[in-house]
Amino acid sequence: MSLKIRLARGGSKKRPYYHIVIADARSPRDGRFIETVGAWNPMLGKDSENRVTLNVERVKEWVAKGAQPTDRVLRFLAEAGIVERAARSNPEKAKPGKKAQERAAEKAQKAADAAAAAE
Template structure:
């Protein structure tokens, strides 16, 4: 069974809001899903995202494949960086403290850019 992390469309006509969900690749776009990881609203300026980062990282570590759009959302929110750093810890390249320090540095830099 292939597991995907993808968007599930909800909302009104011409005003979509999306749930970021983990689903079996064979299920329909708005059908059954395994777990809801967050929401994405493209109509705000800038687009707003609410994510459960730990759950998203754990699904990526288990091998779930994000779609292109979800991969972009994860990249902007630091989920892919967190996964990359945790893989470094797992391989012994980094310590846990170093990975947290690198992620915090990136996060502070992103907050400065958003202002």
């Protein structure tokens, strides 16, 4: 049985609240779980101390038993200093597409031509 540390959604419509749970990987998102080890309230400000709450001892025990956190939960655990999260960097993602690069090149060429004509 592969275990996941993941989010189970609660709260009402347009007011999300998530429980951080230990669950079998095959069970549904809001379905059966083994234990609740924390909570995440995305409606609170990022600087709020109650935004993410964790039972650190229980999380460490489950990680030692082989439970794998999902990407979002891994961020929370890394912030709490429980596990290490590899830094991800994709510099290609921030670059504009081909059409935008062509438009920028055309705009730069027109500006250069206008500057040359002004002299």
